[in-house]
Amino acid sequence: xxRIERDLAGRGGxxxxxxxxxxxxxxxxxxxxxxxxxxxxxxxxxxDEEFEARRRAEERRAQEAEQAPEEEAEAEAE
Numbered sequence: 001x002x003r004i005e006r007d008l009a010g011r012g013g014x015x016x017x018x019x020x021x022x023x024x025x026x027x028x029x030x031x032x033x034x035x036x037x038x039x040x041x042x043x044x045x046x047x048d049e050e051f052e053a054r055r056r057a058e059e060r061r062a063q064e065a066e067q068a069p070e071e072e073a074e075a076e077a078e
Contacts, residue, residue: 034046
């Protein structure tokens with residue numbers, strides 16, 4: 001995953017102030033954060049719902065895969 005930092009006001013040089021953070025998976029933007037009040041922290045997140053759904057499904061599968069050997073070992077011990 002990579003991150004792009006932008007200044008939406010178009011300031012450059014010493015005036016540059018990051019107010020948009022874009023996170024990409026390859027060439028696909030998966031989430032964007034916007035600093036609305038100029039303090040350098042994200043105040044609003046926008047996410048790609050399809051990407052989030054796939055990520056949650058992958059996490060679930062990984063957890064199930066971790067639990068399966070433990071459950072098999074418990075069943076064999078009984």
